[in-house]
Amino acid sequence: MPLIKVCQSLDSLYNIAMAYLTEKDIEKAFGYFLRFVDAVVEQLPKHPNYSSITPEYNDKLCRRTIHAISTAEKLKTEIFKSYCS
Numbered sequence: 001m002p003l004i005k006v007c008q009s010l011d012s013l014y015n016i017a018m019a020y021l022t023e024k025d026i027e028k029a030f031g032y033f034l035r036f037v038d039a040v041v042e043q044l045p046k047h048p049n050y051s052s053i054t055p056e057y058n059d060k061l062c063r064r065t066i067h068a069i070s071t072a073e074k075l076k077t078e079i080f081k082s083y084c085s
Contacts, residue, residue, distance in 0.1 A: 003049040007057065010039055014064050017071075026075045033072040040065050 017032035040061055044050060053061075 026078050030072055030075040033068040037068050
């Protein structure tokens, strides 16, 4: 898959997660945040053209990844509370 399509998919995953978060659908938001983080951390660095990502886009991905991880941790706590109470 071309790198531009991978980047578009990453942007889409993040935007969908944020939309579900806005709609208070925490389970779906949690799932999409996890998919986003997995794709950025595990799959993207294996792409043959990974080194051609611009520094600006790389910074954007870093900020979004940090936000996705911290948000997913909060959502995980909320999900546990809803199922364990």
